[in-house]
Amino acid sequence: MATIAQVALFAGVSTATVSRALNKPDVVDEKTKAKVREAVDALGYRPNQVARGLASRSSRTVGVVINRFDSAYYGQMMQGAEKGLRSVGYKTIAESTCEHADGERAAWNSLLDRQCEAIILHADALSDDELRELYKARRNTVLMNRYHPDFADRCVYLDNIKGGQLAGEYLLSKGHRSIATITGPSSYYEARDRLTGLRQSLANAGIELDPALVEEGNFRDDMGFTCMNRLIDSGKTLSAVFCQSDEMAAGALDACRQRGVRVPEDISVLGFDGLDLAYHLTPKLTTVRQPLREIGEAAGLLAYAVATKSTDHSDIKRIFAAEVVERSSVRDLNDGS
Template identity: 40%
Template sequence: MITIKEVSELAQVSQSTVSRALNGHPTVKEANRAKVFAAIEKLGYKPNAFAQALASSRSNSIGMLVGSLDGPFYGPLMHMTEDTVRQKNLHLIVTSGQESHDKEADSIRFLQSRQVDGLIIHSDKLSDDELIKIAQQTESTIILNRYIPELAEKCICIDNELGGYLATKHLLENGHTTVACITGQMSKIDSRDRLQGYRNALAEYGIQYDTNLIVEGRFDHDGNHEAVRRLLDRNENITAIFCQNDNIALAVYDVCSERGITIGKELSVVGFDNDTYSQHIRPRLTTVNFPVREMGVEAANGVLSLLNQDKQSLRNKLTPELIIRDSVSKLGE
């Protein structure tokens, strides 16, 4: 194995000069830097990453906390974040909180123990105060899908309230007045904001909010079929449902198939997220696009900007978009 000593001998500079050149130290003369890298290329020397980290006080890694390691939301989020940081020769270390406060806190402690250079946090369970403390401990921290006034410049979120409004308004524009909503877990800020958007659209059209038209589901697949059955059994006059994500919409499709209800004719459905399969099921699902891939890129660029103390502006709020397909009919046609 080629050593730094051999590189220094071939380049005819000291070992400390080789080390400083590898770490981009500005005091290294350009002529010496050129000799060092010429020697490295000739010998095929591969720097020890751990030794480099000690010398530069950086681990060349970014830590990321997410709710789950699979699924149509977290998968693209992690992929785009990792792809972006790798372009800067850094590595992403990802861990999951699994909807547990203790696991989220433990995951953050683990990432900090690895001395990651920055953190990207998607947390449902940690309090604002806890996240503020973490951001004080690790200055290069980006918070996803949460808005904390004290960390406003470090938060990236989608306008979930606008998304819920767009979905519901589309149903109302098509003549539906008995519009139900199946939420995600109400412990999540996304669910509460999307429900508020639903309420805003109803108010705009002069329709009274009715709690009998609301049931709580989950953003994953657990228990959504029963939530759909309960909703339909409760009110036979429902003509449209706003599902707070596309997983919930899939459960609506299944239950309607069981009961012989034709989606897009007898019942209109709007989802949220624009998952890949939403354009492949039949009828194709009208849904709200969550720019999750853009969020991954923004998260990575944001933490890199903080790490390098750049003045690059951060897109703090991403805008959802209604994708109109075939699952909504105009009432009376």
């Protein structure tokens, strides 16, 4: 790989002039810049971004902490964050936590050690108390898809309680009264909030959610499959199942198919997230969509504002709302068919 000294020798200028031509081209005359460009192209020179970052005290990099790399849910938020940061000339570097509190702490610290100017943190395992204490020493952090009252101005998130309410209201509007649910892990705030929202919507209709119709999953298809089988085996009357993720809904549909339960004729299935896979399932999955890419992009722009110490970032959206994407996995019991 060519060095800056070799570029300078090829162009017949000093290394300082090469540096100015690459980093501050407005202070270098056109003839000299042309010589440097020719040398760069001929030698295939690439500036050392790490060294440039150390010299300028700016890495122009934001770290992103997520649970898993093998999930479309996190992939969409990552894509949004990368888009937002790319639009302002910043790069991203990501680490996964393997869904453990220790992993969240380690990834958070690791990215700071790598000179990231800000961190976008998707944390499920760390409690609110732990986040509060850790945040005191890591104030250049943005929480993605989670709310914390102590630093609300650094949070970009979906209103999960309203998302759960929306799911319940939609199923009620279709005439369903015997409603089951497959939740995410009870230790995850979004699983608790969505369950709270569902309960509230049913309570508003004078219905109490039967504890026997609540199964705890893990947001993945394997537990969607297992929990759906448990609901079928329970012998309980149910007309609809609200799955707190599209991945679990996919597993639930597979369980119904294997057990000879027709969807939506026998049991309706409603998902959550709005992943692309929902469209390709059979039947096509009705789901509560959360705008994952938009949430990620807003988190990216807020992280940039934090990194550059911008005092005015009021135009960046913080709270997002879910919406129902209606397809064919939920039967309308009101039509009498």
